Amino acid sequence: MSLITVIAAAAVATAGCAGGTATGGGTDDGATGTPTQNGAISTGAARPPTELVRVTGKVEIGSQPGCLVLNAEFTAYVLVGGDPAALEAYEEDDTVVTVTGQAHAPAPQNCTDGVPLAIQKIEPAI
Structure with a gap:
């Protein structure tokens, strides 16, 4: 052979x-x-194992209804969990935020715009 x-x-x-x-x-x-x-x-x-990550970017509306995406420098993350009103406020005022959470977390099947990210903490970027 x-x-x-x-x-x-x-x-x-x-x-x-x-x-x-x-x-x-x-x-x-x-x-x-x-x-x-x-x-x-x-x-x-x-599924890849979950990992704790800290990423900075802007919250944007995803391509599927009800999905919000954090567009970071090199990767898009589907935001899972968190306060929906706060997330929508960040999206509306175009605030740059830092999100800490578990990457590769389970996400709704209709949200496919990026790596699922289960929010543990979200705050305006400094």
Whole structure:
């Protein structure tokens, strides 16, 4: 076999390893949405781990109804949680804000404009 064939075979063999569950030891190929050995349903969508971030930008209305987005320098974040009235006020007066929160948090399915960011703290940027 050529080196490329060996590398490709190794990649295919290890691709299914990411679909395992933390409890119960079941596995799923991650693409079918089939039950694992412990009965959990896998949707096949691997989520990155959440991480605490602090980002600065402007709150803007997202492309989907009811979604607000923080447009930071290099990344857009879908804002999850927080005080809706305060968020809308920041959007209306074009205030630059700093948000601290959990990136890659679960977000409403209709909000797809960026990385979901669960707000822990939001304040005007200094």
